[in-house]
Amino acid sequence: MATLHIYSRVSSDSQEENTSLVNQKEKGISLATRLGFEHKVWNEGAASSAKDTLDNRPVLQDLLKEIDDGRVKHLYAEYNDRLSRNATTLYQIRYSIIKNEVLFYTGADITPNDLNDDMSNLLFGIMGEIATFENSQRTRRLHTGKFNRVKEGKFLGGPPPFGYRIASDKTLEIEPEEAEWVRKAHEYIADRKTIRDIRELFRENFVRTRRGNMVWSVGSIEKMLKNTHHGGYYVVTNSKTKKSHTIDCPSIVGKQLKQTVNQYFANRSPRKRVRAPNLKR
Numbered sequence: 001m002a003t004l005h006i007y008s009r010v011s012s013d014s015q016e017e018n019t020s021l022v023n024q025k026e027k028g029i030s031l032a033t034r035l036g037f038e039h040k041v042w043n044e045g046a047a048s049s050a051k052d053t054l055d056n057r058p059v060l061q062d063l064l065k066e067i068d069d070g071r072v073k074h075l076y077a078e079y080n081d082r083l084s085r086n087a088t089t090l091y092q093i094r095y096s097i098i099k100n101e102v103l104f105y106t107g108a109d110i111t112p113n114d115l116n117d118d119m120s121n122l123l124f125g126i127m128g129e130i131a132t133f134e135n136s137q138r139t140r141r142l143h144t145g146k147f148n149r150v151k152e153g154k155f156l157g158g159p160p161p162f163g164y165r166i167a168s169d170k171t172l173e174i175e176p177e178e179a180e181w182v183r184k185a186h187e188y189i190a191d192r193k194t195i196r197d198i199r200e201l202f203r204e205n206f207v208r209t210r211r212g213n214m215v216w217s218v219g220s221i222e223k224m225l226k227n228t229h230h231g232g233y234y235v236v237t238n239s240k241t242k243k244s245h246t247i248d249c250p251s252i253v254g255k256q257l258k259q260t261v262n263q264y265f266a267n268r269s270p271r272k273r274v275r276a277p278n279l280k281r
Helices: 013-017 020-035 058-068 087-099 118-151 176-190 195-204 218-226 255-267
Strands: 003-010 038-046 074-077 103-106 164-166 172-174 233-237 244-248
Touching (some): 058 087, 176 218
Parallel strands (some): 003 074
Antiparallel strands (some): 164 172
C-alpha cells in the first residue's frame, strides 16, 4: 500500500502552541484515508521563516534523503510554503521532487501536483515566488514595527542591562538592588580605585552576575561601567536602514559621575590584560 508522507511546520513557537501542527497532521491523515494510503508524519515543529534554510530544518533534511533514496512517492504539506518560503531552499526541494517523480498534495485535494508536468511545475513555481514575496514583506513589516516601538521608548528585547528590569509597558525601569551596586562601582572609579577593587567589593557583598555567578570577570565590570544606559540613554541602530536612534531611559548615576567614568576609560592606556586569579572557590 502507498504511503502519504505528511510534512508539518510552523514558523514560531506561538503557532506551535496554537495547535497549528495538530491541524496540519489531521488534514494530512484525513487525505491519506480518502486516498486509501497509509501515512507517516514528519513534524519539524517550529522553524523560523526568517532563517529558512535546510541547515535549520533537520526533519526536512531527513525527508529529502528518503525522497532521494526512492522511498517517498507521495508527499503532503498543508500549503506550498510549509515546505519553505525561501526561494533557494524551495528550489532544492522542488528539484528533489521532480527528479524522483514524487506526487505532491496540498490542502484537501486528492488530485496531486505532478511537477514533471509543465503546467503543474509552473504553478508550483509561481506559488513559491508569491510565498517568498509575502514572507519578505512580512519580515519588513515586523522589522519596521519593532523599531517604531523602540523609538517610542520600548526596550528592543533580550535581557536588560544590570541595574534595570523591564516594566509592564516594555520600557526600562530601575532595579533598586542592582542599581545600588552600579552607583558604588561608578563611585569607586571616581575615588581612583580600580576595576579589581570593584570586583572585590562585589565578591565581599555577594553581588551576583545576571547568570548567578558569585565572581565577576574584569571584562564584565568594564562592560557595565561603559554602558550608556546608566547615564540615562542608549543608542539602537537599525541593521537594515543603518539609522541610529537615541532612546532615553531612567538614569542610575548623575551626569558628572558618568562623565568621570567615561574619562577614566578614555585616558586609560591600552595594555595587555593580566589574567585574574581564580576566585571561584
